[in-house]
Amino acid sequence: MFRHLQTILAGLVILTAGAAWAQSGQIAFGSEPHDNSQPVEVTSDNLDVDQTEGTAVFTGDVVVIQGEMRLSAPRVLVVYTEDRTGIERLEATGGNVILVNGPDVAEGERADYDVQTGLMDMQGNVILVQESGNTVTGDKLHVDTAAGTARMNGRVKTILLPSEEGN
Template identity: 50%
Template sequence: MIRSVRGKVLLLSFRVALAAMALACGASVALSQGAEIAFGTLAHDQSQPVEVTADRLTVDQTDGTAIFSGGVLVGQGEMRLSADEVLVVYDTEAEASGRIARMEAQGKVVLALGDEAAEAERAVYTIDAGTIVMTGSVLLTQGQSAISGERLVVNLDRGTGTMEGRVRTVLQPGSPR
């Protein structure tokens, strides 16, 4: 299963790179400070278990954290996230031991949900809020469309997102009738 998931992440990374090249070369460009976008064509259930694979795991019981490093791949339902390193912060106030409060990914972060993919330098997934905030040279691809900016806030419950910080996209004109 891990090989097929890694293959999907690599394919999505390739699609994101191609979209970045198209975005850089596009002649018809829209620029603004913020843009509302739809995100997550699939219903995402953040109560599903989180599966993590990595080359290394370091646990700190004193502050309730775990650091996964080296080719990290996180899966939850249909959502996939890959990064160089992921910090898992456990909810120390919850009665249920081992409950994840948030995950902080950094280094070549790629998030995939359905046919949508986003890459950034950093991402923070707050489980209970159902939000993912991606920062640092964010590029989002949705099918043939791409949009870039400095910060993407995704609300998984509503399937919406907001791109901020010098937003750029290439608009494809409709086909002639």
């Protein structure tokens, strides 16, 4: 009985340490750093362009691809650079916003992606599933695609799967 209690307590310590790590430390995201200088390809059912504002709104099964990274959403607003020669940022909305980078997948209600810096903020019931099967949920996910890291904030819950080594 005492040995069983020790095992449970040790497991709780490991889970608590893992949850604290996820709240304050960096989480790996993607198999390697993303190259944000690659072209951005957008496909959708509809496109509305506003030349005076320098924006385009893609709606209906929108898929944005840049290298290995894939973003899908019901609606994506594209804001062009001031000189209209490139893309400054993307705003993916409509719920069911999904970001795939290598083996890792994140889902939330909204994502704002700065194409120039490679920084993305995802918010609204965010869930991140890593290649290992580990899952992290929270209110906001900040992804640095260039560094291949992420940080989850706001009532973070972490589910860590045991390693298969030694089994």
